[in-house]
Amino acid sequence: MDRSPDEDVAAAFSSGQPDALALVYERFGPLVYSIALRSLGAWSDAEDVTQQAFVSAWRSRDTFDRRRGTLGGWLVTITRNKVTDALRERQRDSRVLLHVAGGAAVTAPQMPSDRVVDRIVLADELAQLPESQRLVMVLAFYSDLTHQNIAHVLGLPLGTVKSHIRRGLQRLRSRLEADGVAH
Amino acid sequence: MSHTDPEILALRALGETAGSARDAEHAGTCSRCRAELARLTEVVRLVRDEGAGERLETPPSQVWNRIAAAAGADPVPVPVPVPVSPAAAAANGTSAPAVPRIRPGRDLRPGRPHGPRRRLAAGLAGLAAGLIIGIAGTAGIVQLTQAPATRVVAQIALSPLPQFPQWQGAAGTAVMRATAGQQLMAVTLHAPRQPGFYEVWLLARDGVSMISLGDLNAGHTGTFIVPPGTDLHDYSRIDISLQPFDGSTQHSKTSVVRGSLPAAALGGITSPR
Numbered sequence: 001m002d003r004s005p006d007e008d009v010a011a012a013f014s015s016g017q018p019d020a021l022a023l024v025y026e027r028f029g030p031l032v033y034s035i036a037l038r039s040l041g042a043w044s045d046a047e048d049v050t051q052q053a054f055v056s057a058w059r060s061r062d063t064f065d066r067r068r069g070t071l072g073g074w075l076v077t078i079t080r081n082k083v084t085d086a087l088r089e090r091q092r093d094s095r096v097l098l099h100v101a102g103g104a105a106v107t108a109p110q111m112p113s114d115r116v117v118d119r120i121v122l123a124d125e126l127a128q129l130p131e132s133q134r135l136v137m138v139l140a141f142y143s144d145l146t147h148q149n150i151a152h153v154l155g156l157p158l159g160t161v162k163s164h165i166r167r168g169l170q171r172l173r174s175r176l177e178a179d180g181v182a183h
Numbered sequence: 184m185s186h187t188d189p190e191i192l193a194l195r196a197l198g199e200t201a202g203s204a205r206d207a208e209h210a211g212t213c214s215r216c217r218a219e220l221a222r223l224t225e226v227v228r229l230v231r232d233e234g235a236g237e238r239l240e241t242p243p244s245q246v247w248n249r250i251a252a253a254a255g256a257d258p259v260p261v262p263v264p265v266p267v268s269p270a271a272a273a274a275n276g277t278s279a280p281a282v283p284r285i286r287p288g289r290d291l292r293p294g295r296p297h298g299p300r301r302r303l304a305a306g307l308a309g310l311a312a313g314l315i316i317g318i319a320g321t322a323g324i325v326q327l328t329q330a331p332a333t334r335v336v337a338q339i340a341l342s343p344l345p346q347f348p349q350w351q352g353a354a355g356t357a358v359m360r361a362t363a364g365q366q367l368m369a370v371t372l373h374a375p376r377q378p379g380f381y382e383v384w385l386l387a388r389d390g391v392s393m394i395s396l397g398d399l400n401a402g403h404t405g406t407f408i409v410p411p412g413t414d415l416h417d418y419s420r421i422d423i424s425l426q427p428f429d430g431s432t433q434h435s436k437t438s439v440v441r442g443s444l445p446a447a448a449l450g451g452i453t454s455p456r
Binding site: 018019021022025026029030031032033034037046047050051054055058059115118119120122123124126127140141142146147162163165166169170172173176 | 189190192193194196197199201222223225226227229230231233234238239240241242243245246247249250251253254358360362367369371402404406
């Protein structure tokens, strides 16, 4: 059976394997924490949301069905809900403050930005690419080099670079479609 | 007419003028190729313009401590059979995500919640340029996009001691993983339910000094952080005790199973500061 490392983590998680939570946290901790931090802007809030998301994921692991979606996507959904709760709580606090200060309440609906989530999902997938492929992709994205120049600079066959780029982009795209929200 | 070569589409999504004039024409008129190009171009836009290439933030270690404490307090016991044989533990270990390891000594804590992502994208681009100029090292640029690493340092079988015949059926495993800046110990125990609770210890070579890592949950499992700075060359044995509910924080002197960190594993562990 040819499973990706992420699928292994998901399998361990749904089987309730004893150290599965640690595995899941190691793999997806930065994803969850980064979404929380970028959405909330404050370290302490991001830490609280990260904790809530993983504890809630662990307690409701029976409801995760890996035939219906990825573990990453499931965790992203839980994280977004916890971020929304945190934002609501903040809004409540600020309404109380405004009330105390005699001002009008501002009730703009708040949600974690979908773009924030998508950006972090992509960053996470980029970080999962094998070392040499990641280097090719980073150069393709951020340098002005053409694929021929990248091949030359890295001393790789042209075909390898082209294939890294095609597979890399498609892999990023698939992950975005599986775990992202805006696309 | 055949569709545009996917490699050409990918390069065009990156802004290169790859392929022939016919490719360009086809990609502009064929709905399938045009849609594929749009999908890939959107990824490129997100990475380049919205900074999706940024490095993710690593949560500080206390977050895991809080999660482990909260999840460990979960009244629902872990419902599955626990692997005990070293082989099972080994299989278990290899399921760890295959993330390349970060070199020790690198501070993974974020500096501050960041401002514009552009800066980071620009920083990455700058690094890429640096790499091209002085191609000597690739580690820097690779690390920027790297997720926190974890690796299995040791898988230790825990077995009963001859002086405690009542535990001869017991067995356990301890899988030690190194993540950035810390060591995690995942412990499982196969032993009958007894009055009291099972506690995990690190024993020093002198046979007297010990560090309590914590208690196993109702499913007889637990994942613990080895206190940073612990000299594992000295505290090299893992011991699980059965503790009575007597309020004492001392080891009950009833060791259920025990095992030693292999010397080979210790070689890979950074010495305490």
